[in-house]
Amino acid sequence: MSVRKFLLPVSSTASAEAALQAGLLLARMWNAHLEVLYVQSDTREIAPFAGEGLSSALIEDMMTATEREGGARAQSLQELFRAATDHAAVPVGAAHRGADEPSASFTTLTGREEMLVAHKARLADLTIVPHPLAGEDVAAAEALHAVLFDSGRPVLLAPVAPPLHIGKRIAIAWNGTANAASALASAMAFIRQGDSVCVLSSEEYCRPGPSPEDVREYISHHGVEADIARFRSVDRNIGAGLLAAAGAFGADLMVMGAYSTASRLRQLILGGITRHVLENAEICVLMNR
Template sequence: MAYRRLLLPLTGTAAGEAALATALIAARVWSAHVHCLHVRVDARDVAPLAGEGLSGAMIEEMMAATERESGERADRVKTLFDKFTSGLGGVTLADNPDTAAKTGGPTLSFESIAGREEDIVAQQSRLYDLAVVPHPEAGEDVSSSDALHAILFDSGRPVLIAPRVAPIDIGTRVCVAWNGTAESAAAVAAALPWLHKASAVQILCSEEYQRRGPKAEGLQAYLRWHSIPAEVVVFKPQTREVGAGLLGAARDFGADLLTMGAYSHSRLRQLILGGVTRHVLENAEIPVLMCR
């Protein structure tokens, strides 16, 4: 079992370089290919949003401004990619599996296309083993991360959220957040390659986190069938925050990867009231593998 093809949506944010570095670390582990995808805003999508009362000239001006800004953003993203790859050793730029197979190591490619980012990213990621996304910007509402949520809700594929600062390694010590839900089960299935490689695995659970479904001991038995030994640890919420307790337990374990289900409660509820998924997205300092 291995990850062979990773998708990295690049938006030009400050977190993009850390996401590139995180994706490359994962690619080195699996000798995988990373395809960096930048989706430019299509100026034609602006016209329907212009509303009534605007003249044709005003709409054309808006479209021209959008096209200009989109092009400048695409140039910045490509510059980021070129700068990052220029000093890399042992990494080949390749855009097809035949070339990649000959290298015996990680490969990278870049593509920039126009369209609606959330649609294209969700659709494209369905043919990748894993999508790596930049960490939501500090001070930016997590709900605005269109690529992240598009993949989570509309791709059927796992997502690896990169931390703000690229890690040294990924997957040597793995924590599994378990609450008995279908989402957490999907995350475990997606993380099995990492769990097989890990030197230590810990299952994190708590009464406040548990939903209707199998307990952590059931997951422990399941992993034994896969020859994966795992310790069950009960964590406590910190200042009434289950997410803070979860991240604290992962930190105590020295984890360099956390895997968990996303949005067991509705996304709307979590945006309004807060929730474990949102807290982890905003505060995790290690890579987090999520499934919905």
Template sequence: MKDVRKILLPLPSTSNAEAALVRGGNFARRFGAHLAVLHVRPDGRDIAPLAGEGMSGAMVEDLMRSADHESARHAHDVHALFERYVAGQPDIKIVPLHSVYPEDAPSISFTVVRGAESEIVPARARLSDFTLVPHPDSGDEVSSSETLHAVLFDSGRPVVIAPRTPPAGLIKRVCIGWNGTAESSSALRGALAWAQTAEAVRVLHCGDYQRRGPSAKDVVEYLAAHSIKADAVEFQPVDRDVGKGLLAACKEFEADMLAMGAYSHSRLRQLILGGVTRHVLETADITVLMSR
């Protein structure tokens, strides 16, 4: 599809990275697109301003060397994982970043840059059709979650969260979580790339989830204008939890992907009280597209 030509895949570490690479390769094949794999390596010198008072110059130097050693280890491990992946994908051509990508054929690149991930990734995401990130449930590594939120709030483009485990097959059944908000509208637009070639598409809505705006029936008519056949189904909260109800409805539909708006309420409120976005991020076992 011409709508998707470049996919950004930031890999902060090897945590959940294999599943993200598998999903990214599937996307590159599906759209004949370029998968730009990016590792942002923190600069050990950035730790100096964070050093506590009373630390000697030698202690600060030791901290910087330790941080740099750790970042070098992460970069090595991520690159090794990338090399193992591409060795088994002869149909995906390895090309330099910013080169002329093959027309309608999958390609891939790997780049390491130094700097702050929360600044570099959103900036590069702005000139990518969407950003694919590893699942944020990544053990003791919080950087992938930071990356996810940096892209959501500071790129203007959709983010796709890969599942925890390598997915089997392509995305064939797509659910669109709809509540009438601008965020869900943005996610709907992002999901068209998959919906146009999906076997089945369903618009999910809930009275407890709906905000002021177009209805699910309006969404079905909008999709029909794009030659996409879809139905609309109202789901119910599970244990008074809308997020649980949404994922249960996706499971009933046997969905491969859920597209939804993110943080219709403030992120702080979601963190304190919980919310649909937070529940989906923490518990979804399918590919999820989110947009702000």
């Protein structure tokens, strides 16, 4: 199995730059197609929430300003896209089936971003999402959760800074859950081509299920040899211990199941492993549920 299509939803130039460079790097790596997606707000959906007591003229002005802002943002993102594809020497246009070269395209849609991103992600091998802390982009976090919870497909969290390479040294965060198994399956194309693979495990992190040794045995059938590293929490934080272990291995890609130990709402309120990784990871993280 290979990776042939990536989706990259973008919402601002501040957060999109590193993710765009990561996406183009992956497109070149796999001779795949990268579709960059910008979703502009539909002013017809905004109008009912504009507030009671506002005059029709004021609401019209608000809708016009929203359209103008969205158009300007789309233009700036397209300019960033053109500059990045030129620099990466990736042809722009529709993907050619079976073509042995990378390609990229820019798509603009109008509507609800989280819904459209989830729908488009269902037919992408992997969706790349800008890091939520890059440019303090709240929309990036919403896109990430839309893919995780509503697409049935994996998501790749891009780093804040543009990566030099992705998938040379791969850390598998293993806790024995179905979510971790789903992430592992989604990452096998990368794992088979990686230079080094390490399974990260901890008694604090693991749940009933296959052991790290079972993971090593499984991927050996794919011709991949893996090390196993045990880690401990850092300051009673399992997520911090996980990232520290990935850093010690020198990973440029970490694979993990998302929100496998608690509900998303509980993790967002109380904190959790997934939330800590999302907020603090400096490398690419491939997640699935």
